Amino acid sequence: MKVVSAIKRVPDEIRSRLTDRFTDVEFMFCHGIEEAEPYLEEADIFLTYGEDLTPERVKSAERLKWIMVLSAGMDRMPFKEIEEQGIVVTNVRGIHAKPMAEYAISMLLQVERQAKVLIEQEKKHNWNRRTVMTEIGGKTLLLLGTGAIAQEVARLGKAFHMRTLGVSKSGNLKSHFDETYSIEKLDQVIHEADYIVAALPSTNETIHLLKNRHFQSMKNHAVFLNMGRGDLVSTEVLLNAVRNEWIGHAVLDVFEEEPLSEGHALWDEERVTITPHLSGISPHYVPRAFEMFEKNLEVYVTGQGDMLNIINLKRGY
Amino acid sequence: MKVVSAIKRVPDEIRSRLTDRFTDVEFMFCHGIEEAEPYLEEADIFLTYGEDLTPERVKSAERLKWIMVLSAGMDRMPFKEIEEQGIVVTNVRGIHAKPMAEYAISMLLQVERQAKVLIEQEKKHNWNRRTVMTEIGGKTLLLLGTGAIAQEVARLGKAFHMRTLGVSKSGNLKSHFDETYSIEKLDQVIHEADYIVAALPSTNETIHLLKNRHFQSMKNHAVFLNMGRGDLVSTEVLLNAVRNEWIGHAVLDVFEEEPLSEGHALWDEERVTITPHLSGISPHYVPRAFEMFEKNLEVYVTGQGDMLNIINLKRGY
Numbered sequence: 001m002k003v004v005s006a007i008k009r010v011p012d013e014i015r016s017r018l019t020d021r022f023t024d025v026e027f028m029f030c031h032g033i034e035e036a037e038p039y040l041e042e043a044d045i046f047l048t049y050g051e052d053l054t055p056e057r058v059k060s061a062e063r064l065k066w067i068m069v070l071s072a073g074m075d076r077m078p079f080k081e082i083e084e085q086g087i088v089v090t091n092v093r094g095i096h097a098k099p100m101a102e103y104a105i106s107m108l109l110q111v112e113r114q115a116k117v118l119i120e121q122e123k124k125h126n127w128n129r130r131t132v133m134t135e136i137g138g139k140t141l142l143l144l145g146t147g148a149i150a151q152e153v154a155r156l157g158k159a160f161h162m163r164t165l166g167v168s169k170s171g172n173l174k175s176h177f178d179e180t181y182s183i184e185k186l187d188q189v190i191h192e193a194d195y196i197v198a199a200l201p202s203t204n205e206t207i208h209l210l211k212n213r214h215f216q217s218m219k220n221h222a223v224f225l226n227m228g229r230g231d232l233v234s235t236e237v238l239l240n241a242v243r244n245e246w247i248g249h250a251v252l253d254v255f256e257e258e259p260l261s262e263g264h265a266l267w268d269e270e271r272v273t274i275t276p277h278l279s280g281i282s283p284h285y286v287p288r289a290f291e292m293f294e295k296n297l298e299v300y301v302t303g304q305g306d307m308l309n310i311i312n313l314k315r316g317y
Numbered sequence: 318m319k320v321v322s323a324i325k326r327v328p329d330e331i332r333s334r335l336t337d338r339f340t341d342v343e344f345m346f347c348h349g350i351e352e353a354e355p356y357l358e359e360a361d362i363f364l365t366y367g368e369d370l371t372p373e374r375v376k377s378a379e380r381l382k383w384i385m386v387l388s389a390g391m392d393r394m395p396f397k398e399i400e401e402q403g404i405v406v407t408n409v410r411g412i413h414a415k416p417m418a419e420y421a422i423s424m425l426l427q428v429e430r431q432a433k434v435l436i437e438q439e440k441k442h443n444w445n446r447r448t449v450m451t452e453i454g455g456k457t458l459l460l461l462g463t464g465a466i467a468q469e470v471a472r473l474g475k476a477f478h479m480r481t482l483g484v485s486k487s488g489n490l491k492s493h494f495d496e497t498y499s500i501e502k503l504d505q506v507i508h509e510a511d512y513i514v515a516a517l518p519s520t521n522e523t524i525h526l527l528k529n530r531h532f533q534s535m536k537n538h539a540v541f542l543n544m545g546r547g548d549l550v551s552t553e554v555l556l557n558a559v560r561n562e563w564i565g566h567a568v569l570d571v572f573e574e575e576p577l578s579e580g581h582a583l584w585d586e587e588r589v590t591i592t593p594h595l596s597g598i599s600p601h602y603v604p605r606a607f608e609m610f611e612k613n614l615e616v617y618v619t620g621q622g623d624m625l626n627i628i629n630l631k632r633g634y
Contacts, residue, residue, distance in 0.1 A: 099452055106423075109419065135419050276445060283449075
C-alpha cells in the first residue's frame with residue numbers, strides 16, 4: 001500500500017512516527033505536487049492541501065482509493081472525476097476549532113478590557129486606573145453556527161459562566177449550548193446577546209444574511225465578531241452599524257474583499273477591530289492534521305471503525 | 318437590630334432588596350463615615366471599606382457585634398480595640414477572583430496572540446498574516462498561590478486544557494490544580510511552566526521571594542505575570558530577566574512603587590507589559606460585596622449556618 005504526500009515540509013518527527021507505526025505502508029513524502037506527480041499513478045492514498053488536484057491528475061491516479069485533504073476548504077477539488085473513480089475524500093474539518101475559539105475569547109476580552117486604550121496609555125507612561133472595563137463572565141453569547149468551531153467557543157463561554165445561544169439551519173441542540181434556534185428565529189433572539197459571534201460557512205443561505213435590522217436589534221453595547229465568512233454581512237451594513245452606534249464594537253477577521261485594501265473605510269473606524277484573517281492560524285496545524293490522518297489511516301489499514309470527516313462528493317462538504 | 322453603613326453610593330436596587338428581605342432589621346445608609354459617625358453608638362452591625370475605623374470610633378460603638386468590611390485589605394483596622402470589645406469581623410475575601418482570573422487569561426492571550434503587534438499593524442492599514450502567534454491551550458500554568466484567585470485562574474486554565482501547577486505555603490492540593498507543591502519546592506517546578514502567574518499576598522515569606530535564579534530557571538519563552546503584590550520581586554530582578562531574555566515576557570499589574578513613575582525603566586521594555594494595578598477592578602464589585610454581606614446577614618439573623626470569611630483578629634486576616 002502506497003501513500004503519496006504532496007505536503008511540503010512534513011516534520012521529520014511526523015514522518016518517522018508514521019513509518020514506524022504503519023510498517024506495511026510505503027510513504028512517499030514529496031515537496032509539492034510537481035515532485036509528487038510522477039508517483040500519482042502508483043498511489044493508493046494521496047495527501048494534499050486540496051489546491052493541486054486537476055481532473056487530469058485524478059485520471060492519471062488509476063489506483064487511487066482515498067484522498068486525505070489536510071484543509072477544510074475544498075473549493076478547488078475536481079469532485080466529478082473523483083466520484084467517477086469511486087475515490088473516498090476526507091478532510092480535517094474541525095481543525096480550526098481550538099485556535100478560532102481562542103481568537104474569539106481573546107478578542108472579546110480585548111474589547112471589554114479596553115486593551116487598545118491600555119496599550120496606548122502604556123506607551124505614554126500614563127498610570128491611569130480610571131479606564132472603564134467590564135468582565136465577559138456572565139454575559140449572553142450568541143453563536144451564528146453550531147458546528148465544531150462554534151461548539152468550542154460555546155464550551156469556553158460556559159467556562160466563563162456565559163449563557164450560550166446558538167443559531168443554525170436545523171436549530172438542533174448541540175453540546176455546550178444552553179439554547180439553540182433555527183436560523184428563521186434569528187430576529188427573535190439577536191436582541192438578547194451581549195456578544196454575537198459568527199462562525200458560519202458561506203452558503204447560499206448565509207450570503208448577506210445579516211441586514212441593517214439585525215444590527216439595529218442588537219444591544220447598544222453588543223460586540224459583533226465575524227470569523228466565518230466575509231460575505232455574511234456587507235461592508236455597508238457594518239459601517240451603518242458602527243457609525244450609527246447600533247452596536248458597541250465589531251471585531252472582523254473576514255471581509256467581502258481580502259486582503260482588505262489599504263484605503264478601505266473599515267480600517268479607521270473607532271468601533272472596529274480588524275485582524276487579517278488569522279483566527280484559524282495555529283502552530284499546531286500540521287501536527288493536528290497528521291493526527292487526523294493517522295486516525296483515518298488506522299481505520300483504512302485495519303478495516304476497523306469509521307473514517308472521520310468523509311466528504312459527500314455531491315454536496316462538496 | 319440596626320445596620321449602619323458608611324458605604325457611599327449604595328445603589329437603590331441593593332437598598333430596597335435588603336430592606337425588603339430583612340424586615341426586622343433597620344438599615345441606615347450613610348454617605349461616608351462622617352455621616353455615619355453619630356449612629357455608630359446604636360449600631361449592631363457596621364458596613365465599611367475598612368479604612369475609616371479609628372480606635373475611638375470602635376470604642377464609641379458600644380453595641381457593635383459585627384463589622385462587615387467590603388474589601389479584602391484590612392491594614393487600617395484597629396484590631397486591638399475590636400478584639401477587646403468581642404466584635405466579629407468579616408470581609409469579602411475572594412471577591413477579586415473573577416476579574417483577576419479574566420485579567421490573567423486576557424493578558425496571556427494578549428501576549429501569545431501578539432495583540433500589540435496586530436493593533437500596530439491595524440493602525441497602519443497593514444494586512445500582514447505572518448505574525449507568529451501561538452495558542453495558550455495545552456500549556457503548563459504555574460500559579461504562585463493557591464487561594465481563591467489562583468483557583469479561579471486554574472479553573473479557567475483547565476478549560477483551556479492547561480496543566481495546572483500550584484505553589485503555596487502548605488502545598489495542599491486545591492480545586493482545579495493538577496499538582497500542588499509547598500513553596501520550598503518552587504525551584505524544582507518553575508522550569509516546567511510556560512506561564513508563571515503570581516497571585517500571592519505580601520507576607521514576610523513572599524517579599525522578594527523571586528530571585529534572579531528563578532527567572533534563569535524559567536523557559537526562555539515563559540510569560541511571567543504578577544497580579545499579587547509588587548514586592549514579590551525587585552525591579553532589578555525583573556529588568557535582569559527581560560533584558561537578558563531569560564523569559565519571553567513579563568506582564569506586571571503590581572510594582573514595588575505605585576503609581577509607577579513616568580520615568581521608570583520598566584515602561585519602555587519591549588518584553589514587558591504594564592497595567593496600572595487594575596486586575597481586580599470590576600463593575601460588579603459593589604453588587605458582589607453586598608451579596609456576600611446578605612449571605613452573612615442571613616446567618617446572623619437566623620443563627621443558622623456559618624458566616625463566611627470570619628477574620629482571625631490576632632493574625633489580621
